[in-house]
Amino acid sequence: MNLKYDLNPMKDGLINVSIKYCFFFIIIFALGNILVNLSRVYLFPNADIPLFWPISVFHPKILWPITLLPFNLDKINLLSAFISIALYSVVFINTILNLDKIKSKYLIYFIGAASISLSNLVHGIHDGLFYPIAGCVQNYYYDAIEIVNPYLFVSTYNQIQPELLTHSSTHPPGAVLLYYYLNQFLIYPEISSLFLMLISLSIVYFVYNLMRQFYEEKLSLNMTLIFIFIPAIQIYYLSSIDSIISLLFIGLIYYYLQLKSNKSLYAIIAIFIFTFISSFATYLVIYPIMAMYIDMLYKRNYGNMMLFGSMISIILSIYGYFNFDYIGGFLTASFLENPQGFRFFSEPFSYLFTRLENIAEIVLFYGPLLTIATYKGIRHNLDNECIRFILTFIILLLLFFFAGVARTGETARCCIFIYPLLLIPAAYFFVDLDCTVRFNKVKLILTTLWIQTLLMQTFGFYYW
Numbered sequence: 001m002n003l004k005y006d007l008n009p010m011k012d013g014l015i016n017v018s019i020k021y022c023f024f025f026i027i028i029f030a031l032g033n034i035l036v037n038l039s040r041v042y043l044f045p046n047a048d049i050p051l052f053w054p055i056s057v058f059h060p061k062i063l064w065p066i067t068l069l070p071f072n073l074d075k076i077n078l079l080s081a082f083i084s085i086a087l088y089s090v091v092f093i094n095t096i097l098n099l100d101k102i103k104s105k106y107l108i109y110f111i112g113a114a115s116i117s118l119s120n121l122v123h124g125i126h127d128g129l130f131y132p133i134a135g136c137v138q139n140y141y142y143d144a145i146e147i148v149n150p151y152l153f154v155s156t157y158n159q160i161q162p163e164l165l166t167h168s169s170t171h172p173p174g175a176v177l178l179y180y181y182l183n184q185f186l187i188y189p190e191i192s193s194l195f196l197m198l199i200s201l202s203i204v205y206f207v208y209n210l211m212r213q214f215y216e217e218k219l220s221l222n223m224t225l226i227f228i229f230i231p232a233i234q235i236y237y238l239s240s241i242d243s244i245i246s247l248l249f250i251g252l253i254y255y256y257l258q259l260k261s262n263k264s265l266y267a268i269i270a271i272f273i274f275t276f277i278s279s280f281a282t283y284l285v286i287y288p289i290m291a292m293y294i295d296m297l298y299k300r301n302y303g304n305m306m307l308f309g310s311m312i313s314i315i316l317s318i319y320g321y322f323n324f325d326y327i328g329g330f331l332t333a334s335f336l337e338n339p340q341g342f343r344f345f346s347e348p349f350s351y352l353f354t355r356l357e358n359i360a361e362i363v364l365f366y367g368p369l370l371t372i373a374t375y376k377g378i379r380h381n382l383d384n385e386c387i388r389f390i391l392t393f394i395i396l397l398l399l400f401f402f403a404g405v406a407r408t409g410e411t412a413r414c415c416i417f418i419y420p421l422l423l424i425p426a427a428y429f430f431v432d433l434d435c436t437v438r439f440n441k442v443k444l445i446l447t448t449l450w451i452q453t454l455l456m457q458t459f460g461f462y463y464w
Helices: 014-042 075-097 105-121 124-134 140-144 150-155 157-163 173-186 189-200 203-212 217-229 231-236 241-261 265-281 283-298 302-321 326-337 348-364 368-379 385-402 418-430 435-459
Strands: none
Touching: 014 348, 014 368, 014 435, 075 105, 075 124, 075 435, 105 124, 105 189, 105 203, 105 217, 105 231, 105 435, 124 140, 124 189, 140 173, 150 157, 150 173, 157 326, 173 189, 173 241, 173 265, 189 241, 203 217, 203 241, 203 418, 217 231, 217 418, 217 435, 231 435, 241 265, 241 283, 241 418, 265 283, 265 302, 283 302, 283 326, 283 385, 302 326, 348 385, 368 385, 368 418, 368 435, 385 418, 418 435
């Protein structure tokens, strides 16, 4: 693969350049927040603009000795927070010191499990583990505990959908059933949080193998390690169904690439399974399917298009057998998400600011150096087939935003699946560098991600 990158990695000094990027990143977001809030106060007082734009849900807090959050902050939680900060730092420092010894995706999985758990325990045991699942009355959990018969829940879902809580009513029944079974078998929300994280983190396998489609082994391992330290992953991967959805989407994309290169029965079965489970968890499954259809249409791969069409027909037939109208549920969810119709016409200023918010929040939770690396990787390799494939997903997501998806923001969480795809062009940042320079760049990016996550987790809380 012919890759190119024209930036001299040692120009002006690696650390100095990185500090300039980070400083520029902070200034841009600070100015953006000021301008947006001035607009909210003086120009558009009724616009849907969060105070801490572009972060959609943010509760400021400090850990010593008071908090602005209306949560429990007893001595146990406070002690847990300080211990977690210390241990989180130990895990990261040990990772950096032994970076050259990390030669397995399974080791990266355990580093991810430890770091994500500890970064969320900065909030204490209650707020870090319990609250994201069962703290807010709008969560799936409170619909899940009302289920008596799972089959009856699915078969009557279209009738009861408008009566469900906010999150449940805009997802297929699989999202609520996940929390139902978690509650049935694990009982405690705290254990459910950890279980969700351990399952979701198997995405490490797919992120690594996705990278290996385009890069050599060591760089693929480095990018997979970078992935688990992205602030969005560290913050939202513990207790969120969106982490499960990201696992399913990336698995689906990986097996699609396998199907393109080798039409094996295994890849076809895997695609069917991942598509079916994804569709049962979220209506947004249309996003990767549309992106792959665009790629198939561009390549004129009509055989795969017919194969996917057959799979979708079978899946819809299965839902019909259980008396679940999937398309009807999607239309109801769309109406509940935008009850006044297309927001561009009903609330034009809220539409404008939330669209900007959707993009900016993804960038903020991605970090300054990775954002620059992804941008340069795309800009300098537009003629590359890999980059064009990833651009399909990026442009399509932007079109989804313009169409009104993610009405209230929170895209760093609900669109967390985009981060592994953004890392693919970012990896071009490291191609053709000598080992020492690449090693230093990886350490520097990991360090900025760790510092950003530590600051964000220490001084903020990001769940309803």
